Amino acid sequence: MLGGIKVKKLFPCNCSACQKLDELHFYDYDNLMNRKAKGKETVECDESFDDVLVNQILEGVYNEKLTISELVVDGEIREAIDVLERSYPNDAILLLARYNKGLSDYNLSLLSMDDWKVEKQKIGNSLLEYEKKMKKEKED
Secondary structure (H helix, E strand, O other), rough: OOOOOOOOOOOEOOOOHHHHHOOEEEEEEEHHHHHHHHOOOOOOOOOOOOOEEEHHHHHHHHHOOOHHHHHHHOOOHHHHHHHHHHHHHHHHHHHHHHHHHHHHHHHHHOOHHHHHHHHHHHHHHHHHHHHHHHHHHHHH
């Protein structure tokens, strides 16, 4: 919660029925990520009742051309973790927990802005190391 405003990340449904609708149907990001973490590959659309692939919903929102390094440079650490999750889901969960803890501590004033920036930079450096590892694995 930021200044009394609760922010909720929503992703649009991409099933064939919803693509034709004027008013979009959305899924809660936390729900999608929880499903993914528990191995549930689909979610039912509330409009068409079709099963929709969770990964397709999540990947449809992010620009596939963005690399981890581009996201880190832009300060989009949370989104870079999402990209990492495609290749290293267990490692991404650990970095996400670290990110969420830092963000929570910052929002509760347990962590100064400078310390939060340092923590995000450390997480960003870890993400860059994973990107190097992924490139090396592709070359081998």
